[in-house]
Amino acid sequence: MYATASSTRLKAARRLTKRALRQRERAFLAEGPQAVSEALGSGTRMSGLFVTAPARVRHAELVARAADAGVDVQVVSGEVMSELAQTVTPQGLLAVCDFVDVPLSDVTDGRPRLVALMANVRDPGNAGTVLRAADAAGAGAVVFADASVDPYNGKCVRASAGSLFHLPVVVGARLAETAGALRDAGLRVVAADGRSGSTLDDPGTAARLAEPTAWLFGNEAWGLPPELLDLADESVAVPIYGRAESLNLATAAAVCLYASASAQRRARKN
Amino acid sequence: MYATASSTRLKAARRLTKRALRQRERAFLAEGPQAVSEALGSGTRMSGLFVTAPARVRHAELVARAADAGVDVQVVSGEVMSELAQTVTPQGLLAVCDFVDVPLSDVTDGRPRLVALMANVRDPGNAGTVLRAADAAGAGAVVFADASVDPYNGKCVRASAGSLFHLPVVVGARLAETAGALRDAGLRVVAADGRSGSTLDDPGTAARLAEPTAWLFGNEAWGLPPELLDLADESVAVPIYGRAESLNLATAAAVCLYASASAQRRARKN
Numbered sequence: 001m002y003a004t005a006s007s008t009r010l011k012a013a014r015r016l017t018k019r020a021l022r023q024r025e026r027a028f029l030a031e032g033p034q035a036v037s038e039a040l041g042s043g044t045r046m047s048g049l050f051v052t053a054p055a056r057v058r059h060a061e062l063v064a065r066a067a068d069a070g071v072d073v074q075v076v077s078g079e080v081m082s083e084l085a086q087t088v089t090p091q092g093l094l095a096v097c098d099f100v101d102v103p104l105s106d107v108t109d110g111r112p113r114l115v116a117l118m119a120n121v122r123d124p125g126n127a128g129t130v131l132r133a134a135d136a137a138g139a140g141a142v143v144f145a146d147a148s149v150d151p152y153n154g155k156c157v158r159a160s161a162g163s164l165f166h167l168p169v170v171v172g173a174r175l176a177e178t179a180g181a182l183r184d185a186g187l188r189v190v191a192a193d194g195r196s197g198s199t200l201d202d203p204g205t206a207a208r209l210a211e212p213t214a215w216l217f218g219n220e221a222w223g224l225p226p227e228l229l230d231l232a233d234e235s236v237a238v239p240i241y242g243r244a245e246s247l248n249l250a251t252a253a254a255v256c257l258y259a260s261a262s263a264q265r266r267a268r269k270n
Numbered sequence: 271m272y273a274t275a276s277s278t279r280l281k282a283a284r285r286l287t288k289r290a291l292r293q294r295e296r297a298f299l300a301e302g303p304q305a306v307s308e309a310l311g312s313g314t315r316m317s318g319l320f321v322t323a324p325a326r327v328r329h330a331e332l333v334a335r336a337a338d339a340g341v342d343v344q345v346v347s348g349e350v351m352s353e354l355a356q357t358v359t360p361q362g363l364l365a366v367c368d369f370v371d372v373p374l375s376d377v378t379d380g381r382p383r384l385v386a387l388m389a390n391v392r393d394p395g396n397a398g399t400v401l402r403a404a405d406a407a408g409a410g411a412v413v414f415a416d417a418s419v420d421p422y423n424g425k426c427v428r429a430s431a432g433s434l435f436h437l438p439v440v441v442g443a444r445l446a447e448t449a450g451a452l453r454d455a456g457l458r459v460v461a462a463d464g465r466s467g468s469t470l471d472d473p474g475t476a477a478r479l480a481e482p483t484a485w486l487f488g489n490e491a492w493g494l495p496p497e498l499l500d501l502a503d504e505s506v507a508v509p510i511y512g513r514a515e516s517l518n519l520a521t522a523a524a525v526c527l528y529a530s531a532s533a534q535r536r537a538r539k540n
Contacts, residue, residue, distance in 0.1 A: 132518065200532070
């Protein structure tokens with residue numbers, strides 16, 4: 001039914017495991033049935049789909065959906081799949097998708113009420129988890145700024161659990177310009193900073209978070225240095241009530257984003 | 271200054287990379303300066319400390335603190351350290367510690383107001399991150415129930431970022447008995463369940479969460495099956511405002527635990 005993958009196709013796909021080559025082609029690899037399904041559902045251009053023989057049976061409906069949409073479906077061995085997916089437990093389906101990121105102006109034009117802004121977040125698992133949490137909390141966009149990891153990195157795509165295809169993502173932005181543009185679009189830029197004197201639970205914080213907010217999250221090891229904190233309107237800490245020194249980046253981000261989502265909904269009801 | 275590690279010591283330590291052998295010895299390996307420092311600070315019995323030559327210089331103060339406390343310090347190569355630490359980037363310090371878990375009755379006797387209860391959480395990184403978030407949110411204990419991962423697994427210890435040494439941890443508990451004992455101690459058992467009709471942001475939820483609460487978190491893939499949900503007094507979902515299907519377990523747990531911590535503090539102030 002489907003042809004065995006040609007070596008030309010495979011060579012082209014293999015190149016997309018490298019960031020520089022992804023950027024040249026403006027294409028990336030999305031692995032697993034969830035990512036493939038979300039990519040198809042979001043109208044992302046898919047130039048090819050690789051499947052293993054077992055996955056072709058297991059996910060027959062999804063594979064047929066792709067073929068019906070005109071996607072070139074090719075069969076590969078489990079070994080080739082592991083290599084392309086860069087994971088030890090690939091799920092047997094991998095799509096070659098066009099980049100989905102949008103210019104920052106698309107985001108600001110939409111006047112979002114909640115944005116997640118990552119600066120120098122380096123771990124792809126963390127970044128993907130923040131993207132997923134931002135999507136869950138109803139954020140209008142996620143921005144990868146300064147030296148943040150590439151959202152098209154396989155681990156980030158996987159950790160985002162489909163969210164990469166759900167909401168506008170901005171890539172390669174400069175934090176200074178982004179903070180300015182978001183502020184001009186009516187958002188308050190709030191830095192998540194464990195050292196801040198003000199916390200999520202302080203009286204008054206919820207009222208401020210009910211306003212349109214862009215949460216700024218820094219590097220997982222060193223956070224936000226003073227020159228980046230200066231770009232925010234204020235900084236707020238997730239309060240530490242026990243003896244932990246800090247939270248990990250993705251869990252702190254989820255708590256902050258949900259604090260805003262809740263505050264905004266409560267304010268709208270009142 | 272410190273002797274090179276003896277082969278007997280190394281052999282004994284190597285055994286602790288396996289769960290069954292850890293359980294027999296009731297000892298585990300804690301890697302990295304943070305874990306070693308927290309273990310020393312918490313009064314955990316440490317039967318040995320392995321250091322690489324560079325780490326002995328870099329963490330001279332910490333190594334001296336261990337030696338002063340009577341811990342046998344032995345020098346190992348980077349290669350041996352990698353093998354013991356089971357990570358590609360060990361930080362050069364690894365302690366052999368006695369188990370720190372306590373019986374459930376110690377927890378219930380303390381009448382905690384917030385407990386994290388994991389049932390069949392299988393990924394050590396997730397479990398360690400939940401432990402860290404529970405500590406940060408001021409929880410009084412964390413319980414690893416049913417087929418949950420071993421908290422003494424190296425990845426879990428690392429993800430807990432020292433929190434394993436901060437608050438009472440119960441291991442190997444049966445969920446049915448644990449839920450009953452926590453209820454008898456005055457806690458409401460609340461299951462985190464994405465399919466629940468009630469959410470964290472519903473009016474009324476915050477008031478209930480202001481009461482002493484044990485949050486029950488299920489497996490990362492299949493959540494809580496009906497027979498485990500039945501053990502809870504109620505179930506509550508983290509609301510999904512966007513298009514994500516769900517949150518990952520550790521981020522959902524952090525949002526739930528902080529919702530309780532905030533509600534309890536607000537109620538106390540009023």
